[in-house]
Amino acid sequence: MRFLINAATWLALLLGLYLWIRSPWWLLLILVAVGAGAMLLTRRGRQALAVARMGLSTLPQRIGASSVILVGIAGVVGVLVALLAMGGGLAQTLRATGSSDTAIVLRAGSTGELASGLTRGEVTLIAQAPGIARDARGVPLTSPELVVVANLPKRGSSSDANVELRGVGPLARAAHGKVKLIQGRWFTPGLRELVVGSGAEREFSGVKLGDSVRLGSQPWKVVGVFKAGDAHDSELWADADTVASAYRRGGFSSVIVRLARPADFAMLKAALLSNPQLHVMVQTTRAYYAAQSEGVTRVIRVVGISVGVIMALGAIFGALNTMYAAVSARGREIATLRALGFGGLPVVLAVLLETLLLALLGGVLGGAIAWGLFNGYTVSTLGADFSQVVFQFHVSPALLVQGLKWALAIGFIGGIFPALRAARVPVSVALREL
Incomplete structure (x- = not known):
């Protein structure tokens, strides 16, 4: 029977902590406000505050032991927030790449542009579909594109990394919409010339304006730098036919289409899927890049939470040892208070308040360190197409709140058992302890 009671207690504790971690921030504020009101307005609450003040007044004498809780929890929160900020930054970059007024057409069943293949005849049929915006001359705003992977040395490192070389059509800038040239000029069709994304220029060696870089066993001249504010900043762009010739490809990977109106996507999709000469899949670019981000960000999130849990276990044991020692050292003081009528x-509550305060301070410290060191920090990682994506860590307010919730959860577990022990020790036994 006792085993079942203990198992049920642990199950309830874990369920409560899970709900705490998953709760929205506004619900947490309500719970804090209700708890604070109960502490101030009830007799037992005021007693708990009085005992907690006495305990906090002794913190300077226990600064070494108390710092174990603070530093341990700060480490957990800092690492957790940093790892989740990496996943959040990557997802934010990829989701910013797409829009609702552009679409991407791929071979049906393809998992991405590298696995897709479209013939030139199919590209011509796609451009004739309804719902596509046209320029002043009546030409459909489409860009047949060929994506290949090239190797370039990373800046400040001797190792090579994959970079995406995208061959684009003559109307690529109008089809994509967000690409702006910030240095140099656009490439000349038919020549081995490149424009590089601002992120790729920053992360890789040999792709500065005016540099010559060897791709596909041929030299290419960097004639411009562009900025899109999304994942395309990690790429190199060149003329699609020239890339196809250099890499001996006969077709294209995808077609980027600018819609006349976002509402025309359904008409475009229906027309392409009903055409028996085509075997394609159609998505808005927003949906496509959001799906591309899911796998990588899920892995980063799982790794981050796993590392956080492992570190949290260490912090919990540190908190348990510290608070057990604190309760033991204050045993006679607590017994005296109970003899005077404190329940x-x-x-x-007093022991829990002390632990939660230390946990809160540790959470704030860890969040501040993560924000100061990593917010806006630029890195690159392998994306869904096996090429590097340059992005920035994004330490959002939601992540900082998540870190504080973890900190308070660790403090609660580390304080509840010493607190229960302090309340259960018989007064007569505690008063006899040295």
Whole structure:
């Protein structure tokens, strides 16, 4: 029977912590406000505050032991927030790449542009579909594109990394919409010339304006730098036919289409899927790049939470040892208070308040360190197409709140058992302890 009670207690504790971590921030504020009101307005609450003030007044004498809790929890929160900020930054970059007024057409069943293949005849049929915007001359705003992967040395490193070389059509800038040239000029069709994304220029060697870089066993001249504010900043762009000739490809990977109106996507999709000469899949670029981000960000999130849990276990044990030692050192003081009429609940609440305060300070410290060191920090990682994506860590307010929730959860587990022990020790036994 006792085993079942203990198992049920642990299950309830874990369920409560899970709900705490998953709760929205506004619900947490309500719970804090209700708890604070109960502490101030009830007799036992005021007793708990009085006991907690006495305990906090002794913190300078226990600064070494108390710092174990603070530093341990700060480390957990800092690492957790940093890892989740990496996943969040990558997802934000990829989701910013797409829009609702552009679409991407791929071979049906393809997992991405590298696995897709479209013939020139199919590209011509796609451009004739309804719902596509046209320029002043009546030409459909489409860009047949060929994506290949090239190797370039990373800046400040001797190792090579994959970079995406995108061959684009003559109307690529109008079809994509967000690409702006910030240095140099656009490439000349038919020549081995490149324009590089601002992120790729920053992360890779040999792709500065005016540099000559060897791709596909041929030299290419960097004639311009562009900025799109999304994942395309990690790419090199060149003329699609020239890339196809250099890499001996006969077709294209995808077609980027600018819609006349976002509402025309359904008409475009229906027309392409109903054409028996085509075997394609159609998505808005927003949906496509959001799907591309899911796998990588899920892995980063799982790794981040796994590392956080492992570190949290260490922080919990540190908090348990510290608070057990603190309760033991204050055993006679707590027993005296109970003999004077302070109940067990105020003692439990007082010990919990002390631990939660230390946990909160540790969470704030860890979040501040993560924000100061990593917010806006630029890195690159392998994306869904096996090429590097340059992005920035994004330490959002939601992540900082998540870190504080983890900190308070660790503090609660680390304080509840010492608190219960302090309340359960018989007064007569505690008064006899040295």
